[in-house]
Amino acid sequence: MSEQQQPVLKVAIIGAGPAGIYAADILHKSVTDAAVTIDIFEQLPAPYGLVRYGVAPDHPRIKAIIKALREVLDSGTVRFFGNVCYGQDITLADLREHYHAVIFATGAVKDAALDIPGIDAAYSFGAAAFVSWFDGHPDVPRYWPLDARSVAVIGNGNVALDISRVLIKHVADMLSTEIPDNVREVFAQNPIETLHIFGRKGPLQVKFTPLELRELGEVAGVDMVLDPQDFAQTDEHIENLKNTNKQILVISRIFSKWLAEQAARESAAPRQLVFHFWAKPVAVLKDEQGRVCALKIQRTKPDGSGGVIDTDVFETVPVQALYRAVGYFGSAVAGVPFDSARGVIPNTAGRVQSNTGEIMPGVYATGWIKRGPVGLIGATKSDARETLECLVVDWQRGKLWHHTADAGDPPQITSLLRERGVEYTDIEGWHRLDAAEQELGMKNQRERIKIVPRGQMVQISRAGRS
Ligand SMILES: Cc1cc2nc3c(=O)[nH]c(=O)nc-3n(C[C@H](O)[C@H](O)[C@H](O)COP(=O)(O)OP(=O)(O)OC[C@H]3O[C@@H](n4cnc5c(N)ncnc54)[C@H](O)[C@@H]3O)c2cc1C
Known part of the structure; x- marks a missing residue:
């Protein structure tokens, strides 16, 4: 595929837990025939999913995984949209308009x-x-x-x-x-x-x-x-x-x-x-x-x-x-089939299937929502690899969502979020919040103290924005 014939591959990922972030990393590294734009939408103002909100606080060595995840978010190859809830702030129809594919990495929290x-x-x-x-x-x-x-x-x-x-x-x-x-x-x-x-x-x-x-x-x-x-x-x-x-x-x-x-x-x-x-x-x-x-x-x-x-x-x-x-148990996501007995999005190797077994083009799943809430953080990496192999093959075969966006144009998703009044946060915002938590910790001779109220998290993250 030449770059002239083929638009930039644009992929949305829902969920910034380890599965979503590893998927972004692997996607970026595995597409060699085109440029890739990856946007991660996370319902919380902070990334890392259960690594931040599941792993026990007295397990700092596991928290070190956050360093590797952060490097992906900071690499400049991914855009982070925090405080954006899929199904509430954006829909599958919106994603179809702006991207070639979506990967659900929404985990399991119940x-x-x-x-x-x-x-x-x-x-x-x-x-x-x-x-x-x-x-x-x-x-x-x-x-x-x-x-x-x-x-x-x-x-x-x-x-x-x-x-x-x-x-x-x-x-x-x-x-x-x-x-x-x-x-x-x-x-x-x-x-x-x-x-x-x-x-x-x-x-x-x-x-x-x-x-x-x-x-x-x-x-x-x-x-x-x-x-x-x-x-x-x-x-x-x-x-x-x-x-x-x-x-x-x-x-x-x-x-x-x-x-x-x-x-x-x-x-x-x-x-x-x-x-x-x-x-x-x-x-x-x-x-x-x-x-x-x-x-x-x-x-x-x-x-x-x-x-x-x-x-x-x-x-x-x-x-x-x-x-x-x-x-734990996964939750259904709007517009996508759900296996309510297993608490997962039904899929084959990450390709999402309808309840009658047909593949839904352009829709993928990875992590706990793909295979159920078992396994350590490392397992979400191999999971993401399998899903991404399918996505890349489907891209090369022209089986993703098609749209008219010109190659190289960033998706206009930010305008859409602004029009809807969504107070989204970005990676710089997360850096601000991260620094504020560390500062709070330092004042109390601790490495970090978490800031909890969502309003305060958003306010710190969006400080200085119009
Ligand atoms: C209590 C507990 C302790 C654990 N301890 C360890 C440990 O010590 N070591 C280890 O290796 N593993 C541990 N694990 C396992 C590890 O947390 C999981 O393997 C891993 O987090 C699964 O990753 P995930 O990305 O699929 O899901 P998650 O980490 O749950 O990430 C999913 C993300 O999607 C977001 N999301 C969900 N719905 C939406 C939506 N509608 N719109 C936007 N975003 C959405 C969520 O907010 C979340 O950030 C632990 C798990 C639990 C529950």
Whole structure:
């Protein structure tokens, strides 16, 4: 294709989480037969998605990924439009007019449901809501009722570990993080003494990663409490896997170390973290005010092939608050098909499909909204690569949206946003906000303190603009 015959390839990306930003980077590098214009639209005034609003604040090494993402946004090959919500401020019809294609990278921000009686009790929370609060998401209430001495966390994945660690940590160990001030104040009053973490399967069938599990044992002033019986009840199938699966082997060593420490312990720490394996939550019990007062579990046992079967043993564990960390769930986006059972945009290798299976030309998906809310940040890169391979092939075959925009003209999307009164922010605006957060942190001997109210974020980002 010569540049004269072919217009500049113009692509809109919805969502500035890692999936959207990696997609922009890969797109820029993979189109060699034309110039590329890439616009990223993000509903929040700040980029980075769950890396900023999901990853725990005491995990600064993960936050370092932000540096790599920032380099893409700063590279001059991408335009960032913050505070622009697709479906509200811009529509699919608008994008069709201004671009050749759109990539949806809208992620998953809601909690998956856990359908057990009583889950609607007061003080029964979803992990996503709690994470959004302590990570300073601008769209969630700023108050969190942290007054329980005994708390249940349901789930055996890394999000369950994250929220357990944050709930059980003493506030002194959170002081150096970027948590907003009001979050710090609430943590300072946290009266928690015991945190119970429940998993339906056995200790070697957890979805924790070894690094995160080990880290839990390093939290100061907290004992790890295990039931040796849970380890006696082994699944031979899983035991055998220890020989081939390094992750299971390491997890087994961590638990063995904790069991040995527990046996030798002479006095108890102020806070206890109690693991309950082979424990399937079956009901949340409420007190007269409708508040969580206990979790009822049904004991399970191994089925010999990696699964579990129910026993007829039930137990009740008194707690005053409960957090379910049983997964995240994607939300539908306007004008695009949605698989409401899986919480994803239906697609084949990133090409979006209608509900009857036909490919929608020019419409792509990547990241958690493409394949569901599992996997680490790194996985969104390979995801984006697959989606971009399809987009580039479709471009070369002339299968994207066609329009009459002249090659080299920047899309007139900024005029459209202005006409609609959308207070969009740009990359310079994000730099201003970023600098303001760092300055706030410096004044308090911290690297950064997040600015939370959306109005304030927008005001700082748009300072000096007409
Ligand atoms: C609590 C938690 C902790 C985690 N910790 C780690 C960790 O320590 N290490 C690790 O590797 N991974 C971690 N992960 C996983 C990691 O966050 C994900 O793999 C990754 O963020 C998924 O990227 P994404 O871009 O698909 O989605 P997201 O990160 O969710 O980004 C989606 C973006 O799209 C935007 N958006 C949504 N709808 C619209 C719309 N209508 N218009 C405009 N913009 C929109 C959102 O605001 C968001 O910025 C964690 C996940 C969670 C939930």
